[in-house]
Amino acid sequence: MAYSFFLTQFCIRHYNNMQLDLYIVFSPFFFKPIHFMTFSWSWLLTPCDGIKMEESYEKNSKGLEIFCKSWLPESSTPKAALFYCHGYGDTCSFFFEGIARKLASSGYAVFAMDYPGFGLSEGLHCFIPSFDGLVDDVIEHYSKIKENPEFRSLPSFLFGQSMGGAVALKIHLKQPKAWDGAILVAPMCKIADDMVPPKLVTNLLIGLANVLPRHKLVPNKDLAEAAFRDLKKREQTAYNVIAYKDKPRLQSAVELLRTTQEIERRLKEVSLPLFILHGKADTVTDPSVSKALYENASCSDKKLKLYEDAYHALLEGEPDEVITEVFEDIISWLDEHSLKQKHPSS
Numbered sequence: 001m002a003y004s005f006f007l008t009q010f011c012i013r014h015y016n017n018m019q020l021d022l023y024i025v026f027s028p029f030f031f032k033p034i035h036f037m038t039f040s041w042s043w044l045l046t047p048c049d050g051i052k053m054e055e056s057y058e059k060n061s062k063g064l065e066i067f068c069k070s071w072l073p074e075s076s077t078p079k080a081a082l083f084y085c086h087g088y089g090d091t092c093s094f095f096f097e098g099i100a101r102k103l104a105s106s107g108y109a110v111f112a113m114d115y116p117g118f119g120l121s122e123g124l125h126c127f128i129p130s131f132d133g134l135v136d137d138v139i140e141h142y143s144k145i146k147e148n149p150e151f152r153s154l155p156s157f158l159f160g161q162s163m164g165g166a167v168a169l170k171i172h173l174k175q176p177k178a179w180d181g182a183i184l185v186a187p188m189c190k191i192a193d194d195m196v197p198p199k200l201v202t203n204l205l206i207g208l209a210n211v212l213p214r215h216k217l218v219p220n221k222d223l224a225e226a227a228f229r230d231l232k233k234r235e236q237t238a239y240n241v242i243a244y245k246d247k248p249r250l251q252s253a254v255e256l257l258r259t260t261q262e263i264e265r266r267l268k269e270v271s272l273p274l275f276i277l278h279g280k281a282d283t284v285t286d287p288s289v290s291k292a293l294y295e296n297a298s299c300s301d302k303k304l305k306l307y308e309d310a311y312h313a314l315l316e317g318e319p320d321e322v323i324t325e326v327f328e329d330i331i332s333w334l335d336e337h338s339l340k341q342k343h344p345s346s
Helices: 003-014 016-030 095-105 131-147 163-174 199-209 223-227 231-239 250-265 287-296 320-342
Strands: 051-059 065-073 081-085 109-113 156-161 181-185 274-279 302-307
Touching: 051 095, 065 095, 065 131, 081 095, 081 131, 081 163, 095 109, 095 320, 109 131, 131 163, 131 250, 156 163, 163 181, 163 250, 181 320, 199 250, 223 231, 274 287, 274 320, 287 302, 302 320
Parallel strands: 081 109, 081 156, 156 181, 181 274, 274 302
Antiparallel strands: 051 065, 065 109
16 A cells, blocks of 8 residues: 555544544645645645655564654665654654655654554554553564665664653663654653643552553643643544544553653763753753753763743744744754764864
């Protein structure tokens, strides 16, 4: 089946009561822009000419089918390989399709996967029995790609958004010498206080997680409202039908809390080149901890940029001019550091 139709048809088979909406939303990713759309996708519609896109399912060592995708520049050798770690409840499709195209059109090989239980991968939706186990699943998949002779000589960078920032940091802590750098967009080094239930409720939920780990009992706020500043883009989150929008499962919430506490304790162990980007008005993940990461990371090659008035979803939910600025910052950093890795003495 042709790539252009796979994801759209998958979703229609599973969500056929939303056929029209899905065609409207997914068409900008896979086909030419539709002129009757009333919202702006201009920031997302990077042409796919010159980009080789592939998607597949691969069975991991735990026997789970993992959905994965790649975007490569078609007519040139990639400058570097970029390995994406998506956020909580998210997927490597939908919004990331446009992000990956933009990066591939700038000369980078982009690889992405849905974690087990997320997006189109096999597993109970958004259930994280062990965050360390999830990180090991990502390492297993990306290590295979890095060992491929086609990509083995390329500089390799981690690219984590939100919870994916925590995944990327944990990958680095497990493999301190394996990566040439990391781009962290609104990384989940600490969940903002406003997003965490009161301490008494938190302690109760931690106890319940031992008995009812899969149950959806954790109170939460509207993430789309908190993450997307641009109202028209916020409206489109409803069409991302493979994203998880329900209350967090008890064990998943406990794992996220434990992971952020661990990362806060281990900031000084972060030793790879870093580019940290965060919205100053982010109420989902705490920008002050991004500052702490920048200040405490042991690497000398590190950069922090805070965006005035920006919310959590810097690459998906901001006005077009902010998203353009963020992309330019990321690509500029990648260009500089890809060149450094190829010519380390320069």
